[in-house]
Amino acid sequence: MSKRIVCVACPIGCEIDVQVAENGELKISGNRCKRGYEYAKDEVTDPKRVLTMSVKVEDGEIELVSVKTDGVIPKKLIPQAIEFLKTLKISAPVNAGDVLVEDLLGTGVKVVATRTVPKRYHSKLEIQA
Amino acid sequence: MKREKVDVLVIGGGAAGMAAAVQAANEGVKTVLIEREKKTGGVLNQCIHNGFGLHVYRKELTGPEFMEELWKELAETDVLVQSNETILQVLPKEKEVIAQSSEGMKIYEVGSLVLTTGARERPLNSLMIPGTRVSGVFTAGVAQKMVNIYNRLPGKRVLIIGSGDIGLIMARRLKIEGMDVVGVVEIRPEPGGLMRNVVQCLEDFDIPLLLSHTVTEIHGRERLEGVTIARVDESFNPIQGTEKFIPVDTLVASVGLIPQNELIEDFVEMDYINRGPVVDEFMRTSVDWIFAAGNNVAIHDLVDFVYEEGKIAGKYAAKVAKGEKLPEAVYRFNRGKNVGVMLPQKFTATQPFRMYIRPKKTLEKAELRISKESIRKYTWKLRPSQMIDFIFREFESLEPENRVIEIEVIEIE
Ligand code: SF4
Numbered sequence: 273m274s275k276r277i278v279c280v281a282c283p284i285g286c287e288i289d290v291q292v293a294e295n296g297e298l299k300i301s302g303n304r305c306k307r308g309y310e311y312a313k314d315e316v317t318d319p320k321r322v323l324t325m326s327v328k329v330e331d332g333e334i335e336l337v338s339v340k341t342d343g344v345i346p347k348k349l350i351p352q353a354i355e356f357l358k359t360l361k362i363s364a365p366v367n368a369g370d371v372l373v374e375d376l377l378g379t380g381v382k383v384v385a386t387r388t389v390p391k392r393y394h395s396k397l398e399i400q401a
Numbered sequence: 402m403k404r405e406k407v408d409v410l411v412i413g414g415g416a417a418g419m420a421a422a423v424q425a426a427n428e429g430v431k432t433v434l435i436e437r438e439k440k441t442g443g444v445l446n447q448c449i450h451n452g453f454g455l456h457v458y459r460k461e462l463t464g465p466e467f468m469e470e471l472w473k474e475l476a477e478t479d480v481l482v483q484s485n486e487t488i489l490q491v492l493p494k495e496k497e498v499i500a501q502s503s504e505g506m507k508i509y510e511v512g513s514l515v516l517t518t519g520a521r522e523r524p525l526n527s528l529m530i531p532g533t534r535v536s537g538v539f540t541a542g543v544a545q546k547m548v549n550i551y552n553r554l555p556g557k558r559v560l561i562i563g564s565g566d567i568g569l570i571m572a573r574r575l576k577i578e579g580m581d582v583v584g585v586v587e588i589r590p591e592p593g594g595l596m597r598n599v600v601q602c603l604e605d606f607d608i609p610l611l612l613s614h615t616v617t618e619i620h621g622r623e624r625l626e627g628v629t630i631a632r633v634d635e636s637f638n639p640i641q642g643t644e645k646f647i648p649v650d651t652l653v654a655s656v657g658l659i660p661q662n663e664l665i666e667d668f669v670e671m672d673y674i675n676r677g678p679v680v681d682e683f684m685r686t687s688v689d690w691i692f693a694a695g696n697n698v699a700i701h702d703l704v705d706f707v708y709e710e711g712k713i714a715g716k717y718a719a720k721v722a723k724g725e726k727l728p729e730a731v732y733r734f735n736r737g738k739n740v741g742v743m744l745p746q747k748f749t750a751t752q753p754f755r756m757y758i759r760p761k762k763t764l765e766k767a768e769l770r771i772s773k774e775s776i777r778k779y780t781w782k783l784r785p786s787q788m789i790d791f792i793f794r795e796f797e798s799l800e801p802e803n804r805v806i807e808i809e810v811i812e813i814e
Binding site for chain 1: 449455468577600605782
């Protein structure tokens with residue numbers, strides 16, 4: 273089997289050819305760096321991706337905090353990961369780099385905040401009301 | 402009117418502007434950074450996807466993370482950030498800049514200026530599609546801000562027009578947030594954005610990409626009810642009989658970015674292909690105390706390059722403000738075959754510099770030629786969606802009597 277893959281590990285986007293021999297051996301060409309080799313290997317066996325999205329924040333200056341998985345997770349888990357992250361409830365303040373999930377769906381990968389969301393300022397009036 | 406003397410004034414607090422201000426301040430001159438919004442960061446703030454920072458910070462970051470890195474750099478300098486301030490006019494003879502803020506008008510007397518005003522989105526109505534005036538039509542950047550900052554979805558069922566990077570990224574983003582993304586239409590026969598975004602934004606999420614297609618009509622009274630799409634021929638004209646009605650309540654347009662240069666375009670030399678000022682390797686425009694960097698010079702693919710340009714502009718703007726005389730840019734590149742967007746256009750030939758070229762069309766394998774001589778070979782596919790960048794140092798072959806250097810990208814076997 274032979275497959276043409278676009279490496280997404282960096283913005284260059286090398287087009288990599290992967291040939292799988294009958295004994296399962298891989299012949300990989302077209303990558304311009306080692307990360308591309310790993311990427312192509314995963315892509316024919318178990319594709320993986322970084323997931324970036326937003327999670328709702330209570331009481332923050334803005335209603336959302338952007339997050340990312342701090343490593344790749346299996347692509348097939350992405351729909352489940354999205355659903356899980358949508359149910360997450362966190363409160364401000366959040367700092368960029370804060371770990372929001374220690375182990376996402378048993379992958380061992382963390383979910384971290386990628387921006388700082390300070391607590392919303394309440395005026396005295398608002399608190400009395 | 403209040404007057405203020407500044408060594409380096411930087412206009413626009415996105416990635417290029419922040420980098421320029423940091424670098425200028427590090428050269429030891431009084432630097433002011435003007436930002437029209439409440440906070441610096443520019444479009445990075447809403448670009449929550451990753452892929453930034455590999456060149457500059459040696460790690461893969463999201464937009465907000467790249468922005469926070471820049472904030473850290475900025476915090477270590479004496480740069481004065483003036484947010485909520487708009488620049489009304491640059492007066493080239495007086496070397497003055499007029500600003501407007503809530504405190505009123507102000508005049509800056511500047512030593513040098515760095516323009517980092519970025520780009521704005523090309524609106525959909527510039528395509529003259531009949532029926533554009535309904536609600537539910539957004540540019541990709543506006544949709545991105547709604548979803549990523551304000552937590553509002555633009556609708557339920559969406560078609561994306563234009564396959565630029567922001568369009569591709571928004572297709573994925575809206576799908577993740579639960580919208581029904583029916584597809585992306587692209588008038589050209591190849592995607593406008595990076596291949597990696599075609600793969601990880603569309604293919605990964607089963608979003609169809611319709612190449613050589615466009616929207617020919619927009620339907621609806623107040624809210625969008627649907628669009629007609631059609632296949633186009635080689636000259637981008639819709640082919641009769643291929644029209645199809647697609648019911649959608651939202652249309653997101655990613656049909657290009659336009660560099661913003663209103664403040665300087667009347668008196669600096671402009672490049673009508675880049676749609677930005679002509680610059681040399683110091684990012685100096687044709688006016689020797691005005692520098693420019695980032696997406697107002699030309700549309701870039703990567704914030705990392707925008708940042709690098711900002712650093713260069715800031716460094717040399719500071720030198721000029723200190724009274725240093727920079728060498729003259731006596732050489733000029735002439736666009737040859739397949740050269741589209743290109744910068745710099747001029748150079749002094751005193752030190753190696755990074756050069757960027759966007760090929761006009763897809764080339765399987767190519768070589769870069771300077772005055773007909775091959776200086777680099779590309780054994781991989783070059784695409785218009787991706788700038789090539791390289792360090793230009795081939796000064797030995799330059800002849801002083803020939804100051805116009807032809808640069809071309811030629812397809813090879
Ligand atoms: S192979 Fe390396 S250089 Fe090429 S896209 Fe992948 S990570 Fe980038």
